[in-house]
Amino acid sequence: xxxxxxxxxxxxxxxxxxxxxxxxxxxxxxxxxxxxxxxxxxxxxxxxxxxxxxxxxxxxxxxxxxxxxxxxxxxxxxxxxxxxxxxxxxxxxxxxxxxxxxxxxxxxxxxxxxxxxxxxxxxxxxxxxxxxxxxxxxxxxxxxxxxxxxxxxxxxxxxxxxxxxxxxxxxxxxxxxxxxxxxxxxxxxxxxxxxxxxxxxxxxx
Numbered sequence: 001x002x003x004x005x006x007x008x009x010x011x012x013x014x015x016x017x018x019x020x021x022x023x024x025x026x027x028x029x030x031x032x033x034x035x036x037x038x039x040x041x042x043x044x045x046x047x048x049x050x051x052x053x054x055x056x057x058x059x060x061x062x063x064x065x066x067x068x069x070x071x072x073x074x075x076x077x078x079x080x081x082x083x084x085x086x087x088x089x090x091x092x093x094x095x096x097x098x099x100x101x102x103x104x105x106x107x108x109x110x111x112x113x114x115x116x117x118x119x120x121x122x123x124x125x126x127x128x129x130x131x132x133x134x135x136x137x138x139x140x141x142x143x144x145x146x147x148x149x150x151x152x153x154x155x156x157x158x159x160x161x162x163x164x165x166x167x168x169x170x171x172x173x174x175x176x177x178x179x180x181x182x183x184x185x186x187x188x189x190x191x192x193x194x195x196x197x198x199x200x201x202x203x204x205x
C-alpha cells in the first residue's frame with residue numbers, strides 16, 4: 001500500500017493545487033465513455049483513403065473486448081469490496097461524484113485498455129492513439145480520488161487479457177467476419193446515400 005498510496009496522494013494533491021489540471025482530470029474521468037465511443041465511430045465510419053479494414057476489425061473486437069473485460073472485473077470486485085480512496089483516507093479529495101462500487105479493479109481502465117489493445121493488435125496507428133487515451137483516463141481516475149494506482153493497473157491488465165483472448169485465431173476469424181459484413185453493409189448504404197444526393201443535386205434548378 002505504501003507506493004500505491006504515495007502515488008495516489010501525489011496525483012490527488014497535484015490536482016488540488018492546480019485548477020487547470022483539476023479541470024482536465026475531471027473531464028477525462030467523467031467523459032471517458034464518450035471519448036472512446038467517438039473514437040470508435042470515427043474509425044469505423046471513415047471512408048475513402050481514411051478507411052482501414054484492420055481498424056474496422058479492431059472496432060468490433062474492441063466493443064466485445066470491453067464487455068469481456070468488464071465481466072471479469074465485476075467478478076473480481078464481487079469477491080473483494082475494496083473501499084474507494086476518498087472513503088479510506090481523510091486526506092484524499094474527491095473531485096467527481098462518488099461511486100458506490102468497489103474500488104478494485106477500475107471499470108474505466110478495464111474498458112479503456114480492452115478497447116485500446118484490441119485496436120492496437122489490428123491497427124498500430126489507431127491503437128497508439130487509443131492507448132494514450134486509456135493512459136490519460138486511468139491517471140485522471142487516480143487524480144480525482146476515485147481509484148488507487150493499483151486499481152487502474154489491474155484494470156489495464158484485465159483489459160489487455162480480454163483483448164488478447166479475442167485475438168486468438170477462432171475468435172479473431174469470427175469477429176473479423178462480423179466486421180467485414182458490417183463494413184460491406186455500411187459501404188452499400190453510403191453508396192446509395194451518395195447517389196441519392198447526386199441525383200437530387202442534378203435535378204435541382
